[in-house]
Amino acid sequence: MRTNTQEPAAAPADVLYQRCTIDLGSGSIAFEEVPCGNMEDVLGGFGRSFQYLARHDITDALSPANPLIVNTGLLTGTNVMTGLRTYFSAYSPLKASNKGLPAAMWSAGSGKFGTKLRWCGVDEIVFVGRAAAPTVAVFREGPDGPEAELKPAAALCGQDTHEKIMSLHGDYPDAHFAVIGPAGEQFESVYYAAVALSTENQLKSGDDKCRFAGRGGMGTVMGSKNLLGIVAQSKDKVAKLEPGVRDLNREISSHAGSAAYREKKTGGMGGTWSNYGFMSKRHVLPENNFRPTGSDDPAKLRRENLEEQFVIKAESCFRCGINCHKNVYERKADGKAGAFRAKFDYEPLNLLTTNLGIHDGEQAWQLIKLVDNLGMDSISCGTTVGYVLDYNARHPDKPLFNGAGFGQFDAIMELIGQIGRGACPDAGHGVKRLSEQVSEPGYAMHVKGLELPAYLADTNPGYAWAIAGGHMSMSTFLSLMMEKDTSMEYWVTNITKRGLMQVRDDMLGLCKFAGTNNAQVATAIEAATGLHVSGDELKAATRRAFLRGLALERKQGYTDEDYTLPAQVFESPNEHLGTPHFVTREFFTELKQKVWAVFEPEMQAL
């Protein structure tokens, strides 16, 4: 980015970002410096990409005309800790209105790809069209600025995510990579394919340690363009640590905001995995397709119960002191770490094990690894497979697919393998479409076409207003457990004032695990970029960007009926939950009226 001002709110056009537009059909490549139109453009990420998508009318997410936008945030590639995010935005093959139109989505991932892209001098890439043959786009620094080139990539076809990254690493040793797996290559059959991003740890160790931009099928869109990978090749350009950034980084790696993700020895909770403790105790942990049974089985996968079986190491993304990656290794006879198994995060762990009736650590890593290697979103995959198993339990005489049932590890592995390789498109198209096809949508755990993450809808009516996946774009998912408030006033305020602020970091390039407040972010921006952005300006830009996301849903045909929860939540309260049942149809209907009364006028004023 190039800045000719210190006051971007007053003069956004004086901040310019470098965009590269590539038409994969014709092979044309065009770089341009684009002046920002507003603060959301300056901040980047989905704040900028959603404005681009709003200017394009797309009715088919797999059409070559659907733009795939790959961009970074203002703080990506800076010295600010966790400033590593890359964003993939497009009209989603998965998230769609009841009218069948695709909705705009973004998905974020860490790793080092975004940093390398910034170091190449590229802030944003727009891919349109479809390549005639499998292709890789290579970005590098040239003598006069960034350069790009399209290269044939047939040799990568069929390789899994890790294999593709390591193959490319052999060709481009100083680069980082964004790739799709076999699922993305089978884009017509798998709508929840992810984009895998390489990490420093992965390239150095040779272990399968990608990060993923999983949600919304951005890997599917990439596959539909015959784009197998993106290479960002540049020298490392770690700048001298600015004093303000140094202080903030110390805070990020030691304060309460990141504590949940740190190790216990550094005053942390041990990672998102630690959710198993509290949530299994209160029986709000998704189990058997989001239907806790009241048993103690889920506790078998608590971290402390697996520490004798495996060696667990806390590792990190590039220069991050939070060390949120809880990497599980074989424990050898001498107690030392053997082969790397998988990274255990709460979402994949829960949705690919407990939610499928699996409570075994050895089986857990194999399921996580399989989904990662195939390059699928573990949330959408786990939730869809959970539905299949539930359906099969209800229809033992007429089961779906291979007849897999809860807890049947081998059959579940087989089913996931089939989905990821494109052999099971009815499951690969996600739970909304599958449940409608078999005419049993009531226990399909999705909202607006996007599968729910590992927090029960019974505890979170805010899901209906999440614009990019249930928990990462509406932070109301733990509110009931923490604040125990079931009043209408509380939930209206929670959704319209607080929950939507979750999307701020999806513009900035920061990881939500940093747990920074607006004042800290304002300090970070000034120290790292020299731009003055107040906390209030950040708050206002976040709100506008979120509301623009809701407005984009309307543009794609979303009506009042789309904003709902799985019918099971209203019709069949689960007596095992350790939380009150308050999300009734009556409550939800009134909540909708009151939330829209806040949002509607603001959306119209955008």
Added chain:
Amino acid sequence: MARVSLATMLAERAAGRNSLLLSGRTLGEVLDALCREHPALAPVVWEAPGTLNEFLVCFVNQRDARDLQGLATPVGAADEIMVVGAAEGG
């Protein structure tokens, strides 16, 4: 006074402040002081009088207070307390 650091969700109930200086001889007394200064926190911090919300975990100098003396853990002027949720997104 001890320095108290709050997770984001709690800081919102403390006028956006995620770091405060508070006095008290024990962890429980410091939390009492926190809730006196920011009454909106009281219903979240306390399950019942004298009983911490089971969703919250407190650390004293980076050690889980449950492994120390719980709310009776002695706290000195140079000590650092963190109050975080027992579950977080991700």
